[in-house]
Amino acid sequence: MEQLAMAENAPSSRGRLKLWGIILVAATPLIAAMVMYFGRIGIPSGSTNHGDLIIPPLDAVEIGVNLPDERLEEITQADGKRQWLMLTIAGDVCSERCAQALYLSRQVNIALGREADRVGRALLADAGDASLQQALNDYPRLLPAPFSSGDMEGLRAKLNEHNIQLQPYDMLLMDPLGNIMMHYSEKHDGKAILEDLKRLLKVSKIG
Numbered sequence: 001m002e003q004l005a006m007a008e009n010a011p012s013s014r015g016r017l018k019l020w021g022i023i024l025v026a027a028t029p030l031i032a033a034m035v036m037y038f039g040r041i042g043i044p045s046g047s048t049n050h051g052d053l054i055i056p057p058l059d060a061v062e063i064g065v066n067l068p069d070e071r072l073e074e075i076t077q078a079d080g081k082r083q084w085l086m087l088t089i090a091g092d093v094c095s096e097r098c099a100q101a102l103y104l105s106r107q108v109n110i111a112l113g114r115e116a117d118r119v120g121r122a123l124l125a126d127a128g129d130a131s132l133q134q135a136l137n138d139y140p141r142l143l144p145a146p147f148s149s150g151d152m153e154g155l156r157a158k159l160n161e162h163n164i165q166l167q168p169y170d171m172l173l174m175d176p177l178g179n180i181m182m183h184y185s186e187k188h189d190g191k192a193i194l195e196d197l198k199r200l201l202k203v204s205k206i207g
Helices: 002-039 069-075 096-111 113-118 130-138 149-160 190-203
Strands: 052-059 084-089 119-125 142-146 171-174 179-184
Touching (some): 084 190, 096 119, 130 142
Antiparallel strands (some): 084 171, 171 179
């Protein structure tokens, strides 16, 4: 009787082993993909971001990024969603490097074509210098965002925790929810920023 029971259980055990084998084979690619994505292992360089990813992202308000209330409608799309924002960080004056950064952000914005309205631009600066005011006059769609030297030092300290060295006239990318999640320095050209933006806009459901 015992031998009969063992004989009946053997096929059942083999069936379960086969089932688990099938499940493991089917799940292996998914598991491998998750490890690659979240661990950023083995991902081809052509498919990753060019900018410095900030993880976890920084809350814009907490680090002193405040846009003027009277111009918030300018970064709101027709469907009510907020725009992505390219934030250029100025020093005390808008030097030649500042002018180059602002020109670059505008050209990237234009190059987005029909997606250009989904992205806005802002200048983070302590607008006490005439050159900064002139920069805002030169770019009417550029939003001013008061940003003091103290704010700058606080932001630099936070980015240092992410191993990112912040310099004046670097650019930050803020998502429509107010999360600063990407950093670009002088080493990143317009093509690199444009490619990142196109990829983000393609998959974004928030703006």
